[in-house]
Each structure stands twice: as C-alpha cells, then as structure tokens.
Amino acid sequence: MIKEVLVFGYNEYAKEIVANFILDKFHVHLYVIDTLSFTNAQNDGLKVELVELDDDWLDIAENFDVNEVICFCALDDDAQNVFLTISLRAEYENIHIVSLATSKDSANKLRLAGANKAIAKLETTANVIVDSLEKPAVVEVMNDILYRNKDLKLAEYIIQKGSVLEGQLLKELEVQKRFDIIILAIADKELEAEFTFISQAYEHSLDVGDVLVVMGREKDLNRFEHYVLENVKKESL
C-alpha cells in the first residue's frame, strides 16, 4: 500500500501532481534541485528540500519504508529525469518510480532506465484531444471512472485459494445481473500485465492468482466483495 509520495521537481506538472495527492490526503514530500523552484515551493507554503541531482538518495530508506513509497520524477529536463530515475533504481530495486517524459522516445529511455511507468506528456495530451473529438461519450465515461469521484468505480480482486470463484467459467458467473457490476478484464498473475478482456474470455476458467478488473457502483462492488469473502470463510471453516 502506497503511503508516501515523493515528487522531484517543482514545475507546473509537479504542482498539479502535488495538489492532487494533497487533496487525497497522502503524505507528499517535495525535492527540488534548483533554488528558484525551492523558493517557489516555499512561497506556495509547501515543505520542500533542496537536493543535488547526483545525491546517493540513501536518506529515502532512512526516512521511509521503500515499499510504501512512490516517486514522481517531474524535473524539467528529460535527461535529468533519466539520470534521476536511474540513480533511484540503482539504489532501490523495489521502489516504485513514475517519470514524466516529453515524447514517446524519451519515455522509452525512461523505461530502460528503470521507471515502472513513463508518461509521455505530448502523446498523452494528443490522445486526449483526439479521443474527445471522436469518442466523446467514451472519454466522459473514462473520466468519470478514472478521475472524478463519482459513483462508478474500478476495483480489482485477486482470486484467493478456496474462493467461490475458483474454477468457475466467466460466462457462468452472471455477476452482471446479480450484482450489477461488469467484469472488464482478467489479468493473469503469471503473465505480468497481460490482459484478457472479457469479450475474449467467456470460456476462461478462473484460477488462483487471477486478478479480476471489475467496474460498478461502490455499493455493488462492496456487495460483490462481501459475497466473495464470505464464501471463502464458509469453505475454510
């Protein structure tokens, strides 16, 4: 579970990231490498630390549990972000790193440097623009689910051993009518980040370790979760 958010750099992008996380009541820690950003952040009333880019980053491990930390590399320069990413990765094998890149090319470099996720700013924006032109309804739904705190939510469930879902075929589940939720996809835990989308997977039988990606209203999702958990208990008793 992520508890601490480390943001590197203080430009317009970083500002938005910080604002969003503070809104969600995360602990945000800000690191900057130049004095201008330092004073800007201080003027905005944020707690900020001035560091060197070639720091060894040992104090991260001293202050936080590395498994509970997510790092956002949002420095102005792509090369600096790559350097920062690679330095962090060199020190911590398991730390979660998200980096901002200008274009797809630098995003690839960041991934090579060890970022778990690289966001290409230009491509992301361009995609949003084109999508909102061509599929406005889809974009609205996505935004509702992803970013607005509306009723609709996404959730994921890992199939536990002894779960009532284990061994069932997807088409037999009938959760859509029973719980008013939709299973969007299944991620196979062994094949990391490989998705089988529901429309290809009606014949898929659920195994322990599969991750279900489910969409629905919060209360329905809770109902479904309850049902799954209760049934595990019954069997293990």
Place this chain on the structure above:
Amino acid sequence: MSLISKAFVHLSYFVQASKGHRKTKAFFYALLEDQSYPYKKYFDYFMMLLILSSVMLLIRGVKYPLPEYAVIYNDYVISFIFMVEYLLRFWVHSSVTKVIISQYEKDELLNKKFRFFHTLFKIMKQKWAYVSSAFAIIDLLAIMPFFHELRVLRLFILFRAFKIFRYTKSLQQFAQVLGAKKFEFFTLMVFSSVMISVSAVLIYVAEANNEHSAIDTIFEAFYWAFVTLSTVGYGDFVPVTDLGRTVAMLIIISGVAVLAFTTSIVVSAFTEQLDGIKEQKVISDIAKKKHFYLICGYTEIAEIVTKRLRNDGIPFVILEKDSEKMQAASKDKLPVILADPAKEESYAKYGIDLKEQVISVLCLQESDVQTIYTALTLRSLNPDIAILSYLHEGKNRKKLRLAGVDKIVYPQELIGVISKEFTGKPVAFDAIHILRSQSTDIIMNEILINERILKVKKCVRDLAIDATKLILLGIYKEGEFHFNPTDDVSLKEDDILVVIGLDIMIEEYSLNLHKVAS
C-alpha cells in the same frame, strides 16, 4: 428621358426581375466559368473531344480528300458549336441590365437626366474587355473555318488546338506561371529583336551582293539571324565573307546568353510559383471535403494529433502562419495552408466554410496569446462553432473561456490526475489504459442510436447484446451515463451506447443494427 431610353430601362428591370433569366444565366456561367461546378468538367471534356476530332480531320485532309459529311462536320457543326459557346461567354461575361439599372438609379438619385450613350459606352467597355482577351480572340479565330471558301482561313483550325488551353487547368496554370514573368520576357524579347534586326541588316549588307553566299534577300537575312540566335543553326544559309562571319560569332555568343536567360526565367518562375500552385491544390482539395477538423498551428502537439487523425482516417486541414513549420507539415504530406488562423480573411480566401465544413476547431498554437486571438476571430465569424484549445499556462484558463473556447486541454492538469492512478489500483488502471490507447484489438467505442435503429430496437433487450461477444458498459442519455442498463430500459434517439469488444466485432454489430433496421 427619350422614349427609347425609357424602354431600355423598363426592359432592364423586367429582365433583371425574371427568375428564368437569372437561373439560365447562372447555369451557363457555372458551366463555362466556375471551376467548382461539378458538371463543368464534362462540358470541358466534350469540347476537348470536338477539338481533337477537328484537328485529326485537318491532318487527314492534308493528303486524302475528306468525305462530304466530315467536311460539313468540321466546317459547320463544330464551328457552330464554338460560335454558340463564344456568344454564351460574351453574354455571361457581364450584365447589361445591371449596368443600365445602376446607372439609371444613380442618375435618378442625383436628379440628373439618364445618360443613355454614357451607359451604352460603359456596357461596350465591359464587353470589349471580354472580346479583347487572349482566350476570346483564340475562340473567335477557331470559329473562322466556318468561312471555308477562303482557303487561308482553313489554317485557323489550328487555333482550335489552342482552345485546348481553355479546358485544361494545368495548361492554364502553366501559362499563368509564365505570365508572372511578363517583364523579364519582354526585356528578353526586346534584346533578341534588337540583336536579330542588327545582325540581319549587317549580314544583308555583307552578303547579299556576294555570289558565293546563299543569303540574297532581307527575309533570308532575318531567317538566318533568327536560326543562329536560337542556337539551332540549320546550316542552309551560311555566311562566307569575313564581315558576315564576324556577325555570326557575335550573334552566337548572344544566342547562348538568350537561351540561358530564357531557361533561368522559366525555372525561377516555377520555383517562385510552386507554393502558389500547391496552395491552389489545397484549396481545391478543401472545397471537395465535406467535413473536416480545422487545426490551427502545427506545433509539436499538433504533429502527434494529426498523425493519429490520419491513422484513423479522419479528415483535417492545418492552418499555419509560419512558413518554416508549414513546410515541415507539407513535407509530411499533410493538408496545410500558409495562413494566419487569427485573421478573418484567411477563411474566406481559402474557401473554408466554418458552418458547413468544419466539425470543430483545434487551437494548438504556440502561446495562449495566439490561441485567444484565434478563438475570438473564430467566434466573431461563427458564434456556434466548437473550439477546443490547448492551454499553456494555467493562469490563462479564464481568459480562454472568455474568448469562447468550449473545451480546454491543459496537459499539466491531465498529468496531475493521471498520476493518482499509480497509487491505487495499478492493474485496473492498466486495463483501462489499454482500452484507451488502442494498442490492442479490443477497444471501447460508441454507437449512436438513430431514427433508423429505433424503428426495430425499442429497448435494451432488443439490442440482443448478450448474443454477441460485446459488453454494453452503459448508455449515455441526455448527458447522463446509465451504467449496466437493465433489459427493459427503453432507447431514445441520440442515445449513445458505450461498448467494449473486438474492433471488428463492434463494427459488424453496428452495421447489423443498421441493416436490420432497413
């Protein structure tokens, strides 16, 4: 006012008010002169066919006698058609009645007597402008074979070949390009004529009385000078005297210069006009497009947006005021115009119809200042057009709104909200992103419920989505999203189904919906 001029004015009003007259004139104008009129090209093809057949008959007739019907066809039928065309062009070139009426009203207003002859002179001046134009002269000469008894006039059939210019756009463009260099060509012509005249006279003086020389007349002297200056030099007339040969050397040197000069004029004319020609092409391409997105500015973001639009087969046009960037876009074979989107005249000049053609405008310019200016220009031209803008600095958001931008995309904000995804449910968000990025065959798409579909599909049950391998995520009804609708939810026009599934399956399902309806 005399009786005659009174009658003229009355007649003018009558004709001007006649609907039939106006319609007929508009039709012929479109057929003869309007490049964008779709049936004009068939008329042009027909005329070209006539010309071609006429020229072929001329060639055939040189060595073999033509049958009677061919002569009649060539001399009378074609000439007659050409004459009708000539008269029609004469008619549509300007409006006689309009001149009379405007003059009459002007005189009336100033309490003056209607000046009949002054008006007549005005009309004649306008018509003369047509008659004296190069095209009209060629047209007239092409009719001449009608009087075929005059043997000389037979040659005028050749003018029919020149008439081809009228009906082919590319040849017209060629003439236009060279026409832009009128001054240079004129200079060249003066220089060449002086050179030819001087050398012709000199060679005549030197050689005409020499019995070894072939040059005997002043015409031969001119002919020799011309052939030599053009660097062709047939060799049928050769100077034999020292003076003659000296003249030859001089004229050869200037000949080379003339040739080089001519080549460079033609080449430079084309390089200068190339952009203009390309622009013409873009304009005619735009006119052909029914709907498109208008993209203002070819920035980095626009580059990626257009790439995706092109991949998805969505039509668009780019307006860019910076010629370097415009070149870059045109190198990528994108439909781009060198024009400032913030200027009102740009749209009229390139025939962009904001109301009918443009689906929505994307302002992706380099700065918010430009975006705001452009948005205001667009708003003043068309209050209803949809404008999407890229916002560079957060503090300008309100200004963009005030300028009339409907949708603002602010990358910093986007990244900010996206970043939250990485803390919570990474798998779920990955799934959504895969759906969104279109990197797999599985996509999320929308199907619009229209009147046709509604005829047979009244509620969600009728959609029979369970029988397909698609998931109906929900329905958009009047801006409200209904997630996972039950079977008895009824459908209305303009509802949007949001479905997930294989790309081709969604397409097929959507097609089937329409098919069943018909």
